[in-house]
Amino acid sequence: MTAGPANAGEGPLAIICGGGALPFAVADAVMRRGRSVVLFPVRGWVDPKAVAGYPHHFIDIGRLGRFHRQATAAGCRELVMIGTVLRPALRDIHFDWGALRELPTVIRMFRGGDNHLLSILARLFEKRGFRFVGAHEVAPEILMPQGTLGRREPSVRDRADIARGAALLSALGPFDVGQAAVVADNYVLAIEAAEGTDRMLARIGELRSEGRVRSAVGTGVLVKTPKPAQDRRFDLPAIGPATVASAARAGLAGIAVTANAAIVAEPAEVGAAADRAGIFVTGIGPDEREP
């Protein structure tokens, strides 16, 4: 564990920010613990107004040398990377000299899944003396707890669907793909790959309205787990009130995510949203999958 004021001696925490509410939840939690932060929002992904209240420097993917100079000048030695950033195409990136010197490594990053990409990125930063830490290490309060966030509990049938989904995601582990699937009444309706969770859930609703998903509304569970091979420092699955809304629109009974291995930026809001929608949101143990 690197959390808590004991780490304040390591200087301010650099937070490389993608889109969404998570980077700010992490920044606020770290500051509450008495450590200062410097935000490095990725240009194009973060609203300038949202970062205005924090010390920050906008960064561009591919400008490794410039980031290095800015982070060093700010006294940062530890980095957190959090929020959504779509995988850019190699041809769309403008590299500075700091990155060009690492080009063979950078090109290797772009072959393979996201997990692979992030591991290599971490090694690049570590060669330059930075240390990557997980958002959950510096702000453990953002982790999904065990049990339900709202009032609803999964039924026996839901628990069977959760177990099947978790086993399926575990089998997909070696392929650096999909951290989410939808299982309804023991039938696998959808598996997430490049489309992301929201789009996968939207598909369930469309298939239902076309008669291609025939399980009753109020049946089925969105299951999200970390990939077995995942480096938890920068790629934990995340849920928020928007995930609850999407699951409810898809007609599901609820959402199950691995406890202590998924991020919930706003647990109170998620619980309230789940109660309003009449679905459950539960944190499951690592062993809640079918044998």
Add this chain to the structure above:
Amino acid sequence: MTAGPANAGEGPLAIICGGGALPFAVADAVMRRGRSVVLFPVRGWVDPKAVAGYPHHFIDIGRLGRFHRQATAAGCRELVMIGTVLRPALRDIHFDWGALRELPTVIRMFRGGDNHLLSILARLFEKRGFRFVGAHEVAPEILMPQGTLGRREPSVRDRADIARGAALLSALGPFDVGQAAVVADNYVLAIEAAEGTDRMLARIGELRSEGRVRSAVGTGVLVKTPKPAQDRRFDLPAIGPATVASAARAGLAGIAVTANAAIVAEPAEVGAAADRAGIFVTGIGPDEREP
């Protein structure tokens, strides 16, 4: 093998027909071998004009007793089931007494994947003295051959994507789901579940236009394999000219299907369509997956 005129003594072959061109390709191939056929098109899924030239009786899902009487009267003892039929909802089916007597079994059919459903259906028919045979057993010419159908061949990179896709589908085998995936430059873009192959391919194009799939046009392979647990008598993957068109629209390099374990109703048309679209269509061996 049950193919060839030697089987003519077993009476006409009953072909339970879903939608698409495949049932007619099978019927024609069986007749060319000197065996007569009786088509049992599922009402709502088959165009009455398309079956008009064949001896046929329309059937309704759930009317097991009536089908039994008609097939027996026609002298059929062997059944083939082929073509697309969406999984109906239990509540939408009108059961006759023949089916109602089997209701506990029928209800069990509707819990779990399609493969499970079809296995139980086969047992129901077999209890009544019918024998299910695979379309590929009575018409082996509809099976995908090894090698390419058109002029294009997969590149070294395509072969790596094929191997990864095949390994992924193999890992999904125990879950009675997805017989198809798209892999581009070692990255898994999509995995098929309830949405079907065409819709999965349409998603690639949409994600590409939204910048969520960044691999170059002309990269990536649609891989289709039979599920390891699959009963090949009634659930082989199938490709046709429409699959080629969808893969080309998705910007893929080609299509790879397991040789001798996938159905191609119109191989010449598929090869010509692949050449026009500039993509490859290849039949792969069972071992062409990454170790």
